[in-house]
Amino acid sequence: MPSLQTTSLRIADNRLFILDQQALPQEKRWLSADTVDELVGHIHALRVRGAPLIGLSASLLLALLAERGANRDELAMALETLRAARPTAVNLMNNLDRMKQALAQEEYAQTLMAEALxxxxxxxxxxxxIAQAGSSLVKxxxxxxxHCNTGGLATAxxxxxLGVIALAHQQGKVANxxxxxxxxxxxxxxxxAWELGELGVPYQLITDSMAASLMAKxxxxxxxxxxxxIAANGDVANKIGTYSLAVLAKFHNVPFYVAAPQTTLDPHCPxxxxxxIEQRSQAEVTGVSGSFGAVQWAPTDAQVYNPAFDVTPAALISAWVLDSxxxxxxxxxxxxxQPG
Known part of the structure; x- marks a missing residue:
């Protein structure tokens, strides 16, 4: 496979590497994601994250495995293991469906590589x-x-x-x-915050509980x-806290826009x-860990509810900005x- 570089993915010497999004912004650290177990581990730990990027990384790995000589049965098993790594993000399923079609071809190794690229x-x-369409809505x-991260770190x-915001900033339309x-x-x-700083876009970091007071003012x-x-009726699953923002925006008459590629649509989901909805570790809520060590602030026996995503009803969304x-x-x- 030829060498490849995006913000968060790299192919070098026929090996797949991911930018460790747990280490940012303090350190830009590239990690091997060269086996199914390695990549699944990175996905679970959110070292590689973002719905489009997860699907792309899985597709690239399958192509690399085929190039190294994995047979059709081994690749089919790898594909299904990768598919199960993140149940909510449908980009992964949509990309792997296309890779599965490539795997069914006679010259599957070459076809898998071509499809991944x-x-x-x-x-x-x-x-x-998406950026072109969305920036037209920015005054x-x-x-x-x-909310969350939707920039080059999460896509190719x-x-x-964030692409919409970056282009609108280039057009001189973003004050903050x-x-x-x-x-x-x-x-x-x-x-x-790191991506906006790199792009020179003015920003201010707030806690999730501050949005209501800002809208009220x-x-x-x-x-x-x-x-x-995105379900067939327009409901949207996104990082936990998105639904809260949509409710607040509706109450305060603030437009609420969802930006996503076609690969995020799931017409078969009603x-x-x-x-x-993926449930994540209790430890993400009861404390924090990092290069500095670990801190536990909740009681050790605290029971935790920690969904990774919530669902925003279509009725709260002002517009869906797609690549189309x-x-x-x-x-x-x-x-x-709806299905065509």
Missing amino acids: HLIEEDKQLCDN AGSRLLT GVGTA VWVDETRPLLQGGRLT GQVDAVWVGADR NGDAIP GIVTPADVANGIF
């Missing part, structure tokens, strides 16, 4: 298209609020919601970005978020109730996300 280039173009002097391109820290692993505080002009899955363009609530009501 095509998915990378496709994602870059999807991101550019001059906007103060925008975003410029990102989804409010960055939710995003519990429980602080992807906003660690990753989005008229300090938020729009909310921009990504998505891990609504948000049918989206599986802007989708309105009327479009969704007319079944635009």
Whole structure:
């Protein structure tokens, strides 16, 4: 496979490496993701994260395994193991469905490689298209609020919601970005703040509980978020806390936009109730650990509810910004996300 480099993925010497998103922003550390067990471990630990990036990394690994001589049965088993690594993010399933079709071809090793590389280039173009469509919705002097991380760290391109914000900034329309820290692993505080700083976009970091007071004071002009899955009725699964923002935005008459590529659509999922929600470790809530060591602030026997995602009903969404363009609530009501 040819060498490849994106913000968070690297192919070098026919090996796959991922940028450790647990180490950012203090350290840019590349880790081997060269076996199925390694990559699944990175996905579970959120060292590699972001719905598009997870699907792309799994696709690249399958292509590399095929190039090294793995047979069809071994690749099929690897594919299903990778598919189960992250149940909520449908990009993983959609990408692996395309890799499964490639695996069925006679010259499957070459076909898998071509498809994986095509998915990378496709994602870059999807991101550019989303940014172009979404930036048209950003008004001059906007103060925008975003949740979790949706930039180049989470995709092969410029990102989804953060790609919109970056392009709108280049167009001179962004006065400030409010960055939710995003519990429980602080992807906003660690990753989005870092990306915006690298891009030169003015931002202020806030805790997740501050959004309501900002909206009440008229300090938020729009909310921009990504998505891990969009159901056929327009309901959206995204990082926990997104639903809260949508409710607040509705109450305060603030537009709430979802930016995502076509690979995030799941037309066979009827609504948000049918989206599986991943439950994560109690330790992410009861304390914190890092290079500095570990701190436990909750009682050792504290019981924890820690879903990774929540579901925002379509009724709370002002528009869905896809690579194909802007989708309105009327479009969704007319079944635009339904199976064709």
